[in-house]
Amino acid sequence: MGRHREFDVEKVLDSALCLFWRKGYEGTSYADLTEAAGIERPALYSAFGNKEALFRKALDRYSERYLDYLPVALKLPTSREVAAHILYKAVELNTRFPDHTGCLGINGAMAGSDETEPVRQALIDFRAAGQAEIQERFERAKAEGDLPETASPETLAAFILAMTHGMAVQAKAGFSREMLNAIADQALSTWPTKSL
Amino acid sequence: MGRHREFDVEKVLDSALCLFWRKGYEGTSYADLTEAAGIERPALYSAFGNKEALFRKALDRYSERYLDYLPVALKLPTSREVAAHILYKAVELNTRFPDHTGCLGINGAMAGSDETEPVRQALIDFRAAGQAEIQERFERAKAEGDLPETASPETLAAFILAMTHGMAVQAKAGFSREMLNAIADQALSTWPTKSL
DNA sequence: CTTTTTTCGTAATGATCGTTACGGTAACGA
């Protein structure tokens, strides 16, 4: 019962996501958020809670809507295909939107005041979870003989994500998709193969 | 003539550098700066100008004091040694100080409010200048026959810096020096060589 | 229609942001 919401919650969350993506957590103000969403401050609070809760919901949405290539990658048959899919899809995502390039997981909060520490830690955990999934996939690849015995799944997973992070930094700096793809090519050229 | 300064300008600049390194430009307040430096606000303004000018001076100092391994690397005889020196020294720097890990060029301002845009752009230019130096060195290597004709100096330079940026992100997330060195190993594992 | 419940916008909260008058103080030149 009671009055209905007059705005689309998902649309508002999308507008917040775009802002956090472009300006980061600390750099995005409620003035920005309300202007982009077209609603007033209290409506944001009642719908999402405070700023940190809103950011976490935006991060969830980011994961679902834009990082859906990760579960797809993990199902590919070889570790090399997994790595390639992640790298090239990351490049595509980092350069898809000219007004918010790079990656929310990086832009969101690399460094900030002490009050933003929980958000920074949330992004660290978020990235670590992704890395763990990739590492497990590479452990399976090793067990299946797809990766040599000398390969370290942990190192390879960290290497792949280091590449995506580095390219996210460069995408935010304005690097072209072509250049980033060439960088991804170079990264993949180091991929270990099972010696016959 | 007139009264002398009662504080050491370089020490104060160092304390500011450490703060910017850890909290970034936007995340560092004058309350932080004055507390760390042990001087009052107007003293900071009279000695360095406003916050942006102070950050730029801190960035200069960072370059001189901590990025001195770059000119050293560029003088090494082979492109592979250049790349290896940059990667391993970057890892060392990113993990040298437990209370401000990572890289000022990354932590300083990945994303932020519109007012911080000049600082963000300054860091982009700063990183681009370093990449250009490395690219020139690799072009020389190609001319000398140290790199194959198929190699792209631009791509290789961008790749090396993407690696350092990605590892800086991971260092800020708490990665160990050993893990980062293993990642650097992987990056170097297929450095292009002149086919004989 | 009346009551209840929820959302709405207005407008304010205290805190903190970067920046700066201003008066007191110390060291130089004359």
Add this chain to the structure above:
DNA sequence: TCGTTACCGTAACGATCATTACGAAAAAAG
């Protein structure tokens, strides 16, 4: 010693920060 010059800390500036009372408005329930 006196006047000039520059630095010092105190204390404030207006602006913006995230957050929230509060009352009007609207829709469901009775």
